Amino acid sequence: MSHHTAPADGPLGVGILGAGPVTQAIHLPALARLRDVLEVRHIMDVDAAVASSVAARVGAASSTSMDELLADPDVDIVAICSPHQFHADQVIAACRAGKKAVLCEKPFAMNAEEAARISAVSTETGVPIVVGAMHTFDPGWLAAEQNWGDLPETVHTIRSSIVLPPNARFEDFATEIVTRPAAGRPDYSDIEVIKAALQGGIMGLAIHDLPLVRRFTPDFELVEVLQARHVRPFGYAVSLRTPSRVIELRAVMNGTWKPEWTFEAIAGDSALHIDFTPSYVQAGSAVATFSRRDGSETTSFGPYGHNGYEGEWRELAGLARGNRRAPSAQTLIDDLTFALAIAEATVESGASDHANAVAGVSA
Known part of the structure; x- marks a missing residue:
């Protein structure tokens, strides 16, 4: 060449x-x-x-x-x-x-x-x-960041909710960890299948929004899992808390016709709601909406002409040309540590619930 x-x-x-x-x-x-x-x-x-x-x-x-x-x-x-x-x-x-x-x-x-x-x-x-956490490069998220004032300090509840049709990426993700049963039907009585599904759910899907959750969770090192459930065929319902925050992570992949990917941060008198475009969608950005409890004011930002997939490449081009400052590696490590801690605790909690349920059945 x-x-x-x-x-x-x-x-x-x-x-x-x-x-x-x-x-x-x-x-x-x-x-x-x-x-x-x-x-x-x-x-x-x-x-x-x-x-x-x-x-x-x-x-x-x-x-x-x-x-x-x-x-x-x-x-x-x-x-x-x-x-x-x-x-x-x-x-x-x-x-x-x-x-x-x-x-x-x-x-x-x-x-x-x-x-x-x-x-x-x-x-x-x-x-x-x-x-490649594409949501952090989405112009809708960036507009929210520029306009949220002291919201990250005052939030008490954070939610990430994902409803998507199945796509091959998550099947492939599952096969990297667990070999599918020959019949193609996962054996839900097998604890390893449940653990792999929860691990895959957090590290494959929730991980997109965990950097966003962390921005609203100053005490993220103190996160604990209250409850973790595997949602069939692919999904999870996880409740977490830190001393100052309640965090809810929910996802389900089913035969839905109406995909939804939302992030919410709720404080005493105001809230932020972001609607992201589903994975693999190339057009348009997220829309961020701020609202006040008394209903006096609602402000929306977006949709913009491009989303986070394009946003991350624009950022890379700027970094490669030296006209943007690189994100600190510590931020990436904190994001990963946060995700790994949640994945580990989720797998542990889901496994012990599963064991109790199985014990209950055999009793």
């Missing part, structure tokens, strides 16, 4: 590790709208046929090797869209390869030890890392 150096104002080159559904249905359409800023130059996937066919759609080089992609001088920004267990090593390798910025799909690490290693390398190399 001939090497061409991008002019200072030309598009930056993007390399993508992993060419699965998220790359195909989310990142490529978002990047297609930003052609003047970003250009896909290299796609890597362990399956050579997938890599070459997806790369052909965008006129990019393809390979089955991470090292080959990282050695490609046409790649300025690396996006990591591979299975979770590879994220940490790939983030570290991309930083060491001297790239200008790294996007990692969530979760960017599987445990606190990996997160600490990433943080050290990010500090040492100065390469900015962005984690």
Whole structure:
């Protein structure tokens, strides 16, 4: 492949590790709208046929090797869209390869030890890392942030509620952890199936909104799970609290015709309600609405012309050009630690409820 150096104002080159559904249905359409800023130059996937066919759609080089992609001088920004267990090593390798910025799909690490290693390398190399929690880049959320005043300090209840039709990503997520029974019907009497479903629910779905929850939870280190239930076929109902907050996380994926993804933060006399677009939807942003208890005032922001998928790529381009300040790695670590703590406590609570229920049945 001939090497061409991008002019200072030309598009930056993007390399993508992993060419699965998220790359195909989310990142490529978002990047297609930003052609003047970003250009896909290299796609890597362990399956050579997938890599070459997806790369052909965008006129990019393809390979089955991470090292080959990282050695490609046409790649300025690396996006990591591979299975979770590879994220940490790939983030570290991309930083060491001297790239200008790294996007990692969530979760960017599987445990606190990996997160600490990433943080050290990010500090040492100065390469900015962005984690693909797309809601934090949504213009509707950013407008809320600019207008919420002291709401984060005064909130008492926070809710994240997700109703989505099933999509293959969550099935794939489940098979990474638990091999599906041959009949294709999960065995709900198996404690491991329940634990994997709860772990997958928090780390695959709730994790999108946990950075938002954390912004409204100053005492997030003191979070405890009051109740955790697995909701069939895929979903969860989790109640948490800190000394100053009540947090409710709910999700269900079923044959719904009306998807909904909402975030609420409620204080004594005012509240914030955000309606996000469902996953995989490319058009339009979230809408944020502030209301007062006495009904005197309601203010809405949005929808804007683009959503968080495009927002995160705009942010990456700015970081790679050095005209935006990188998010602190500590913020990413705090977000991950918060998610891992909730996932762990949720799995534990769901498992003990399950054990009690089974004991009750056999008694």
